[in-house]
Amino acid sequence: MAFAEFHRVLAPGAHLLLALKVGEERRHLDQAYGHEPSLYVYWIPSDHVSDMLSKSGLVMDAQLIREPDETENPR
Incomplete structure (x- = not known):
């Protein structure tokens, strides 16, 4: 698991800044970042x-969840 590896390699007392798209959604992208990938994007619930x-x-010190703006509308 990636989080276990973060825990293994971080120095004691070090911080990890992690940004994810939270939710319960799977989207297929065929146009992104100026390219034409065939890519599935999974949004993960924050409690998970x-x-x-x-x-x-790892210990979570803080959590910030913001609503998507109009350019990030999931659908």
Whole structure:
């Protein structure tokens, strides 16, 4: 698991800044970043991320969840 590896390589007391798209959604992109990929993007519920962090030994100090603006409308 990626979070366990973060925990392994971070120096004691170090911080990890993590940014994710939260939600419960899977989207297929065929146009992104000026390219034409065939890419699935998975949005993960924030409580699931919190659970994975704590199971990996990482401690969450703060969490910020913002609503998408009009340019980020999921549909």
